[in-house]
Amino acid sequence: MNKDFxxxxxxxxxxxxxxxxxxxxxxxxxxxxxxxxxxVDGYHLPLAWDYLKGSGIQVVTVAGFPMGTSGxxxxxxxVFEAIKDGAEEIDVxxxxxxxxxxxxxxxxxxxxxxxxICKSEDVKLKVILETAYLTDEEIVRVCEIALxxxxxxxxxxxxxxxxxxxxxxxxxxxxxxxxxxxxKAAGKIWTVAEVMALIEAGADTISTDAAMEVMEEYAASQA
Numbered sequence: 001m002n003k004d005f006x007x008x009x010x011x012x013x014x015x016x017x018x019x020x021x022x023x024x025x026x027x028x029x030x031x032x033x034x035x036x037x038x039x040v041d042g043y044h045l046p047l048a049w050d051y052l053k054g055s056g057i058q059v060v061t062v063a064g065f066p067m068g069t070s071g072x073x074x075x076x077x078x079v080f081e082a083i084k085d086g087a088e089e090i091d092v093x094x095x096x097x098x099x100x101x102x103x104x105x106x107x108x109x110x111x112x113x114x115x116x117i118c119k120s121e122d123v124k125l126k127v128i129l130e131t132a133y134l135t136d137e138e139i140v141r142v143c144e145i146a147l148x149x150x151x152x153x154x155x156x157x158x159x160x161x162x163x164x165x166x167x168x169x170x171x172x173x174x175x176x177x178x179x180x181x182x183x184k185a186a187g188k189i190w191t192v193a194e195v196m197a198l199i200e201a202g203a204d205t206i207s208t209d210a211a212m213e214v215m216e217e218y219a220a221s222q223a
Contacts, residue, residue, distance in 0.1 A: 001199060005218055008199065010060055011211040012039040012186070014159065020047065027051040029212045037089060039207060041065075042082055049086030058124075060089040063114075066160040068093030068130070072110045079117050089124040091155055091184070096130055099138055104145060111149040119150070126153035126184055129173075132163040136172060143176040155184040159207070164188045167201035174202025192217050 001008075011033075013026045023044045030038040030052065037058035040048045048059045063078035064070050075092055082090055092114055098106045111127060118125040127146050131139055146154055154173055157164045164187015173183050185198040186207035192214055195206055208214065 006033050006215060007036050008195065008204070008206045009033070009035040009211040009215070010037040010039050010058070010184070010205055010207040011035050012159070012207045012209045014039065014041060014062065014065070015209075018044075020044075023047055024051070026209075030057050031055060033212065033215050035211060036205060039091070042078065042085065045082060045085035045087055053086070058088045059086050060091065061087045062091045062093070062128075062158075064093040064095075065091075065128075066093060066158040068095045068128070069097055072113055075110065076113055076117060079114055083117070083121045083123055087123060089126060089152075090118060091126040091128055091153075093128045093130070093158060094142065096133055099134065099142055104141060107142060108145045108149060111146055111151060115149050115151060118152075124152040126155045127151050128155040128158055128186075130158055130161055131156045131166075131169045131173075132161040139169070139172055140176050143173055147177050147180055151181055153182045153184045153205070155186055155207070157185075157187045159187045161187075165198055165203070165206075167197045170198055170201035170203050190214070192221065 011026055011030050037060040039060040042061055045061055052059050061082045064075040079090055115125050156169050165185035170185050182204040183202050184205040185203040189208040190210045
Protein backbone atom coordinates (compact mmCIF):
# COMPACT_ATOMS: atom_id res chain seq x y z
CA MET A 1 0.00 0.00 0.00
CA ASN A 2 1.25 3.48 -0.84
CA LYS A 3 -0.95 5.28 1.71
CA ASP A 4 -2.79 4.58 4.96
CA PHE A 5 -5.48 1.91 4.59
CA UNK A 6 -8.35 4.23 5.56
CA UNK A 7 -7.42 6.68 2.81
CA UNK A 8 -8.32 4.17 0.10
CA UNK A 9 -12.02 4.37 0.97
CA UNK A 10 -14.97 6.35 -0.27
CA UNK A 11 -17.79 5.28 2.02
CA UNK A 12 -20.91 5.13 -0.12
CA UNK A 13 -24.68 5.22 0.19
CA UNK A 14 -26.60 5.27 -3.09
CA UNK A 15 -29.51 2.93 -2.34
CA UNK A 16 -33.13 3.71 -3.17
CA UNK A 17 -34.45 3.74 0.40
CA UNK A 18 -31.99 6.04 2.14
CA UNK A 19 -33.00 9.03 4.24
CA UNK A 20 -31.33 11.82 6.18
CA UNK A 21 -30.54 9.59 9.14
CA UNK A 22 -28.79 7.00 6.98
CA UNK A 23 -26.70 9.68 5.27
CA UNK A 24 -25.80 11.37 8.57
CA UNK A 25 -24.53 8.05 9.95
CA UNK A 26 -22.42 7.54 6.83
CA UNK A 27 -20.94 11.02 7.18
CA UNK A 28 -20.15 10.46 10.86
CA UNK A 29 -18.43 7.18 9.95
CA UNK A 30 -16.42 9.03 7.30
CA UNK A 31 -15.27 11.50 9.94
CA UNK A 32 -14.56 8.75 12.48
CA UNK A 33 -12.24 6.86 10.15
CA UNK A 34 -10.97 9.84 8.15
CA UNK A 35 -11.78 8.21 4.82
CA UNK A 36 -10.72 9.71 1.51
CA UNK A 37 -14.32 10.59 0.69
CA UNK A 38 -18.03 10.06 1.17
CA UNK A 39 -20.33 9.40 -1.79
CA VAL A 40 -23.91 10.66 -1.63
CA ASP A 41 -26.64 11.40 -4.15
CA GLY A 42 -27.27 14.93 -5.39
CA TYR A 43 -30.19 15.51 -3.04
CA HIS A 44 -27.97 14.98 0.02
CA LEU A 45 -24.98 17.02 -1.21
CA PRO A 46 -25.74 20.12 0.90
CA LEU A 47 -25.98 17.89 3.99
CA ALA A 48 -22.66 16.22 3.16
CA TRP A 49 -21.00 19.58 2.59
CA ASP A 50 -22.17 20.85 5.98
CA TYR A 51 -20.76 17.79 7.73
CA LEU A 52 -17.46 17.47 5.87
CA LYS A 53 -16.34 21.00 4.99
CA GLY A 54 -12.90 21.67 6.37
CA SER A 55 -12.30 18.01 7.26
CA GLY A 56 -10.20 17.13 4.23
CA ILE A 57 -12.66 14.34 3.42
CA GLN A 58 -13.89 14.68 -0.16
CA VAL A 59 -17.56 15.27 -0.90
CA VAL A 60 -18.35 12.95 -3.81
CA THR A 61 -21.49 12.49 -5.89
CA VAL A 62 -22.69 10.88 -9.12
CA ALA A 63 -24.28 12.07 -12.37
CA GLY A 64 -26.11 10.22 -15.14
CA PHE A 65 -26.52 7.46 -12.60
CA PRO A 66 -26.95 4.50 -12.81
CA MET A 67 -27.94 3.96 -16.48
CA GLY A 68 -25.82 6.58 -18.24
CA THR A 69 -28.18 7.04 -21.17
CA SER A 70 -29.27 10.60 -20.40
CA GLY A 71 -28.01 13.16 -22.88
CA UNK A 72 -24.77 15.06 -22.55
CA UNK A 73 -26.57 18.32 -21.78
CA UNK A 74 -28.46 16.63 -18.95
CA UNK A 75 -25.24 15.24 -17.47
CA UNK A 76 -23.57 18.63 -17.75
CA UNK A 77 -26.50 20.25 -15.95
CA UNK A 78 -26.23 17.65 -13.16
CA VAL A 79 -22.54 18.35 -12.83
CA PHE A 80 -23.09 22.12 -12.67
CA GLU A 81 -25.69 21.72 -9.93
CA ALA A 82 -23.55 19.22 -8.02
CA ILE A 83 -20.61 21.63 -7.98
CA LYS A 84 -22.89 24.43 -6.77
CA ASP A 85 -24.05 22.19 -3.92
CA GLY A 86 -20.53 21.33 -2.76
CA ALA A 87 -19.31 18.33 -4.77
CA GLU A 88 -15.52 18.06 -4.94
CA GLU A 89 -15.39 14.87 -7.00
CA ILE A 90 -18.06 13.68 -9.47
CA ASP A 91 -18.50 10.17 -10.87
CA VAL A 92 -20.33 10.29 -14.21
CA UNK A 93 -21.89 7.21 -15.78
CA UNK A 94 -20.81 6.66 -19.37
CA UNK A 95 -23.38 5.92 -22.07
CA UNK A 96 -23.02 2.17 -22.46
CA UNK A 97 -25.46 2.14 -25.40
CA UNK A 98 -23.22 4.56 -27.29
CA UNK A 99 -20.20 2.39 -26.54
CA UNK A 100 -22.03 -0.70 -27.79
CA UNK A 101 -22.98 1.21 -30.94
CA UNK A 102 -19.28 2.09 -31.36
CA UNK A 103 -20.10 5.80 -31.28
CA UNK A 104 -16.74 6.61 -29.76
CA UNK A 105 -16.75 10.19 -31.07
CA UNK A 106 -19.92 10.74 -29.03
CA UNK A 107 -18.28 9.23 -25.95
CA UNK A 108 -15.20 11.42 -26.37
CA UNK A 109 -17.31 14.54 -26.93
CA UNK A 110 -19.34 13.86 -23.79
CA UNK A 111 -16.28 13.26 -21.61
CA UNK A 112 -14.63 16.41 -22.99
CA UNK A 113 -17.68 18.53 -22.14
CA UNK A 114 -17.80 17.14 -18.62
CA UNK A 115 -14.08 17.54 -18.15
CA UNK A 116 -14.15 21.19 -19.15
CA ILE A 117 -16.79 21.96 -16.52
CA CYS A 118 -14.94 20.09 -13.78
CA LYS A 119 -11.57 21.53 -14.71
CA SER A 120 -12.90 25.09 -14.60
CA GLU A 121 -14.14 24.52 -11.03
CA ASP A 122 -11.15 22.46 -9.82
CA VAL A 123 -13.39 19.41 -9.32
CA LYS A 124 -12.18 15.88 -10.04
CA LEU A 125 -13.97 13.92 -12.78
CA LYS A 126 -14.36 10.16 -12.60
CA VAL A 127 -15.99 8.26 -15.47
CA ILE A 128 -17.87 5.02 -14.76
CA LEU A 129 -17.53 2.26 -17.36
CA GLU A 130 -19.86 -0.49 -16.01
CA THR A 131 -17.37 -3.13 -17.11
CA ALA A 132 -19.75 -6.06 -16.52
CA TYR A 133 -21.46 -5.13 -19.78
CA LEU A 134 -18.35 -4.40 -21.85
CA THR A 135 -15.88 -6.58 -23.70
CA ASP A 136 -12.18 -6.25 -22.93
CA GLU A 137 -11.73 -4.43 -26.23
CA GLU A 138 -14.47 -1.93 -25.36
CA ILE A 139 -12.98 -1.36 -21.90
CA VAL A 140 -9.56 -0.65 -23.37
CA ARG A 141 -10.97 1.65 -26.05
CA VAL A 142 -13.00 3.75 -23.60
CA CYS A 143 -10.08 3.91 -21.16
CA GLU A 144 -7.90 5.27 -23.96
CA ILE A 145 -10.56 7.85 -24.85
CA ALA A 146 -11.00 8.89 -21.22
CA LEU A 147 -7.26 9.20 -20.79
CA UNK A 148 -6.96 11.39 -23.88
CA UNK A 149 -9.77 13.59 -22.55
CA UNK A 150 -7.88 14.17 -19.30
CA UNK A 151 -10.12 12.51 -16.71
CA UNK A 152 -8.85 12.18 -13.15
CA UNK A 153 -10.19 8.69 -12.47
CA UNK A 154 -11.70 5.72 -14.26
CA UNK A 155 -14.27 3.86 -12.18
CA UNK A 156 -15.04 0.28 -13.14
CA UNK A 157 -18.61 -0.17 -11.90
CA UNK A 158 -21.68 1.65 -10.64
CA UNK A 159 -22.21 -1.04 -8.02
CA UNK A 160 -25.72 -1.57 -9.42
CA UNK A 161 -24.79 -4.11 -12.10
CA UNK A 162 -24.72 -7.88 -11.74
CA UNK A 163 -20.97 -7.80 -11.17
CA UNK A 164 -19.04 -5.08 -9.38
CA UNK A 165 -15.31 -4.54 -9.14
CA UNK A 166 -13.02 -7.48 -9.90
CA UNK A 167 -9.21 -7.63 -9.71
CA UNK A 168 -9.11 -8.84 -13.32
CA UNK A 169 -10.95 -5.81 -14.65
CA UNK A 170 -9.03 -3.38 -12.46
CA UNK A 171 -5.79 -4.86 -13.77
CA UNK A 172 -7.00 -4.50 -17.36
CA UNK A 173 -7.72 -0.82 -16.74
CA UNK A 174 -4.37 -0.38 -14.98
CA UNK A 175 -2.50 -2.04 -17.84
CA UNK A 176 -4.20 0.41 -20.22
CA UNK A 177 -3.82 3.70 -18.34
CA UNK A 178 -0.69 3.04 -16.26
CA UNK A 179 -0.06 5.93 -13.88
CA UNK A 180 -1.65 8.56 -16.14
CA UNK A 181 -4.92 8.57 -14.23
CA UNK A 182 -6.27 6.92 -11.09
CA UNK A 183 -8.61 3.94 -10.78
CA LYS A 184 -11.66 3.61 -8.55
CA ALA A 185 -13.07 0.16 -7.78
CA ALA A 186 -16.72 0.06 -6.73
CA GLY A 187 -19.36 -2.48 -5.87
CA LYS A 188 -19.93 -5.34 -3.47
CA ILE A 189 -16.63 -5.16 -1.61
CA TRP A 190 -17.03 -6.62 1.85
CA THR A 191 -13.70 -7.87 3.22
CA VAL A 192 -10.10 -6.82 3.75
CA ALA A 193 -8.98 -9.63 1.42
CA GLU A 194 -11.16 -8.27 -1.39
CA VAL A 195 -9.85 -4.75 -0.85
CA MET A 196 -6.23 -5.92 -0.83
CA ALA A 197 -6.74 -7.85 -4.08
CA LEU A 198 -8.15 -4.75 -5.77
CA ILE A 199 -5.33 -2.55 -4.50
CA GLU A 200 -2.81 -5.10 -5.73
CA ALA A 201 -4.51 -5.04 -9.14
CA GLY A 202 -4.12 -1.27 -9.35
CA ALA A 203 -7.05 0.41 -7.56
CA ASP A 204 -6.30 3.78 -5.98
CA THR A 205 -9.71 4.19 -4.36
CA ILE A 206 -12.33 1.73 -3.07
CA SER A 207 -16.01 2.69 -3.05
CA THR A 208 -18.19 0.54 -0.80
CA ASP A 209 -21.02 0.94 1.69
CA ALA A 210 -19.16 -1.60 3.84
CA ALA A 211 -16.14 0.65 4.36
CA MET A 212 -16.70 0.86 8.12
CA GLU A 213 -16.96 -2.94 8.48
CA VAL A 214 -13.82 -3.45 6.42
CA MET A 215 -11.96 -0.92 8.54
CA GLU A 216 -13.06 -2.71 11.72
CA GLU A 217 -11.83 -6.01 10.31
CA TYR A 218 -8.54 -4.40 9.34
CA ALA A 219 -8.09 -2.80 12.77
CA ALA A 220 -8.75 -6.15 14.47
CA SER A 221 -6.13 -7.81 12.28
CA GLN A 222 -3.56 -5.21 13.28
CA ALA A 223 -4.20 -5.47 17.03
